Amino acid sequence: MNRVVTFPHLRQDFAASLVVFLVALPLCVGVAVASGVPAELGLITGIVGGLVTGCMRGSSLQVSGPAAGLTVLVFEAVQSFGLPALGVIVVTAGLLQLAMGALRLGRWFRAISVSVVEGMLAGIGLVLIAGQLYAAAGIEAPLTGLGKLTGIPGLLADAASSTTALISLAVGVATIVLVALWNRMPRRVRAVPGALAAVLLATLATLAFGLPVATVQVQGLFDAVQVPALSEFGGLATMSLLGTVAAFTLIASAESLFSAAAVDRLHDGPRTEYDKELMAQGAGNTVSGLLGALPMTAVIVRSSANVQAGARTKASRVLHGVWLLLFAALLPSALGLIPLPALAGILIHAGWKLIPLRALVTLWREHRGEALILVVTAVAIVTVNMFEGVLTGLALSVAKAAWDASHIKLEIVDSNAQGVRARLSGNATFLRLPKILDSLEALPTDRPIALDLSGLHHLDHACRTALENWAERHSSSGTDPVRLTRTEAVTTAS
Secondary structure (H helix, E strand, O other): OOOOOOOOOHHHHHHHHHHHHHHHHHHHHHHHHHOOOOHHHHHHHHHHHHHOHHHOOOOOOOOEEOOHHHHHHHHHHHHHHOHHHHHHHHHHHHHHHHHHHHOOOHHHHHHOOHHHHHHHHHHHHHHHHHHHHHHHHOOOOOOOHHHHHHOHHHHHHHHHOOHHHHHHHHHHHHHHHHHHHHHHOOOOHHHOOHHHHHHHHHHHHHHHHOOOOOEOOOOOHHHHOOOOOHHHHHHHHOHHHHHHHHHHHHHHHHHHHHHHHHHHOOOOOOOOOHHHHHHHHHHHHHHHHHOOOOOOEEOHHHHHHHHHOOOOOOHHHHHHHHHHHHHHHHOHHHHHHOEHHHHHHHHHHHHHHHOOHHHHHHHHHHOHHHHHHHHHHHHHHHHOOHHHHHHHHHHHHHHHHHHHHOOEEEEEEEEEOOEEEEEEEEEEOHHHHHHHHHHHHOOOOOOOEEEEEEEEEEEEHHHHHHHHHHHHHHHHOOOOOEEEEOOOOOOEEO
């Protein structure tokens, strides 16, 4: 008996897909332009995110496409290796994601310190804001993140002396203000996404008043596709390109899986299968890379819009990819009317939302070590580069975890004329060795000492050697010996 395929939630999913399409359209174009690649490549990535990743299992309601969080990294990669190498980087990152999903490593990305991820996003947000300020004024930006930030006073001075730059900057500022205040508009007006409304109004104002601002360069959907040549894959033999691939893989995977966890909190439908979601992202990035397009991640802005619009199944995200494809194929010339300062304003607003100011204040009050990791990660990304900044954050996170895990306590159990009984408890590692030795040296030297080590959960080689040397030194300095006792509960690292 043939099974009849039904779509019980098609009406809800159809309506939600239109909302997601309207949210995604300006972001896909804006991310591409800010990444230094043709605008059509952003649409291609959004289409693949809908038609390929959207069809696969993992998270049923989150939407994938080009993300503001990868803009800085893509721009640096294109500047360093050229646009033809971008496809190689994205394909390789996608294949790595597929392999990690097959090896069931998806869940381990949830073990990455939240402070590192938020610091990464904050650093990206700062560089994105600084870079798009130059784009809003129509002035060429410095290549480095630090150069972009330190050059802002000069940018403002140059803009003040140019009428064209001031007009361009005014369009960008007006876009930011409109997007920021859009949620205060009447409910019927808010049916149109704020980013799309801002871009449409900026486009109409530019056309109506003949404003001298730059617009998106149209290349054509099929002309923008750049299938990477086999010779380009030879670049994978260089450490710099491999480091970029590793950064793409780590950041795209972490952002997608963190987004999945956030989206799960927004609805009561099926929960995310993390390994399958990682494979879905890998499949999307592999196809996107083969087309020479941008890398993709799951994007929380589009995903939350999908849930809030009433989506019930994955059909909504697939359909949003269909609408992006139809727009790119049937209305390509419409892209050429969009003013670049408006897209810059959209991305400045997106970059601001990447900076977790409230989370930083809370962390500083409750967990200052985590707040320090967040700030150092962000500063390292701005001053050095994305990959090394993330590695710095991860290293600090591991060091902090090791420090926190090595709590050690020395307590006097009994002290009288016959001797001293003391007990060490916790984890005795080399990180706490100075504290341990200071505490031991403070014990009386005129009486026998019995030091109980049974309260130690871990005793590494450095601490064991130091304890034995201390006991030998204390015993040889007088007639009162030191006795170390421990049980099988203590582990030693040699």
